[in-house]
Amino acid sequence: MNSLALRLARRRGPTATIAIVGGGASGALLAIQLMRRATYPLKIVLIEPRANLGGGIAYSTQFAAHLLNVPAGQMSALPDEPDHFLRWLHKNASIGYGPESFVRRSMYGDYLGDTLYEHQGQASRLLAIDHYRTRATRVEMSDGGVRVWLRNDIGIVADRVVLSLGHHSTTKLLANNDVPTFSSWSESALDDLNPAEPVLLIGTGLTAVDTALALDEMGHRGLIHAVSRHGKWPQVYPVRSKRRASKAPQLDGLISARGLLRFIRNLVRKGQDGPSIVDLLRVNSSSIWGSWSIEERSRFLRHLRTYWEVHRHRMPPEIARKIDEMRWTGRLLLHTGRIKRVSRVADGSIAVRIALRGGLDECDLRVSRIIDCSGPESDYRRWSDPLIAELLKSGLAKVDSLAVGLLTDDLGALIDTSERSSHLLFAIGPARRATLWESTAIGEIRQQAASLANHLIGDLLTSTKAREQQPVASRVDGRELTNAPV
């Protein structure tokens, strides 16, 4: 761009605005990719109530025992720079970390925040990024763009809006409403807890592991009970030497959930363990999921989901050791079964009756708090977020028939109730589970961020506003960046 065009562009300000609602890992990864690709004046508006961008639910925790459940070498924010996170760790934390290290999740939050600010600092001066520290409550179509309404009644006009709302704590209630449960993801879940009194965790997945570790770190001395129907703790992440080399699976037999079950049984017979089978399939999980009918997906959810989740979400070995130690020393007790009854007792405690698996035995507990660790609520119709309620009510967004996410097309555009893809509203991250099934880990989200940024930058360039300006290359890391496909 020549100096006159540059001066004009500066005077006119950004010619396109992209609003990202939700500034957790997904929102931050998308903003980074947009900055790397912006070839014309662009404004990015991040709407996120938390002060730290990139942290979200997963990486805002300050508990030292909360580690990443994926080794550092696989956690780069940038698909084209696999050792980017490791280099950050060496510079900002310790040279001792290697690709197989499991590091603190809070460090990963810092890394995403730093990477975002670093890109902002290095990006072209024609790029502006604003952080609104509040929640979005509503979107409204407006004259070729979208107006995003914030909680404080500010309305922001954007050319494109991306929802990166991530996880929503579950709103499931126990049958008895006078006994409240605390969502493990709510900030008050562990507040004002008497350290000597027993608690009950609902669920035995990674969220329950997180909660048990947090209680331990807080010095909780009371018994920690955990209940789940399957009674299984997550698998342990295999150490490198024990990981089997994965061969690309033959997908021919996987046209149905039954075919998938046969495939898994066959590998188990050959001595392959659950986690490596899931790893083998995970690379292709989106195409397998995408090729299945609703009936097959529903069969998978009914019969194979638990197997998948238990093997898919794994603990780092050091966390597994800590959980084992808590169990061996009698501080953490596992109950396999389902909660049958809860009631408030005169002394203020909660009486819980658990029907143990098999149906014959029951177990009675007294606890001071029930903490729901059963994971995110995937049915958006049950979300308490007004933004989602409005989007569903207006028909701009639609929940898939199995209620695992929002309907989106291949690019991530929201599909409305008339089955049309929006060209203005998009989603990234866990919301895309209905289309992709696996859409939660950083490995998946960073790819989505790169291809969505690519689409948005290209698409806006051809729109009227952006065409007013000549393209200008932005420079990051000393390299000229264009909107080339990833």
Ligand SMILES: Cc1cc2nc3c(=O)[nH]c(=O)nc-3n(C[C@H](O)[C@H](O)[C@H](O)COP(=O)(O)OP(=O)(O)OC[C@H]3O[C@@H](n4cnc5c(N)ncnc54)[C@H](O)[C@@H]3O)c2cc1C
């Ligand atoms: C506890 C935990 C640990 C994990 N560990 C790993 C790991 O080790 N490795 C890995 O690869 N993956 C891991 N994951 C998975 C993955 O990294 C996360 O799912 C990812 O952080 C998702 O990020 P997100 O931004 O989509 O969601 P979130 O982290 O949930 O962030 C969403 C953000 O949106 C904001 N928001 C919501 N509604 C609104 C609104 N209406 N207006 C404005 N803002 C709003 C929220 O404040 C929140 O900050 C983990 C997930 C969890 C939950």
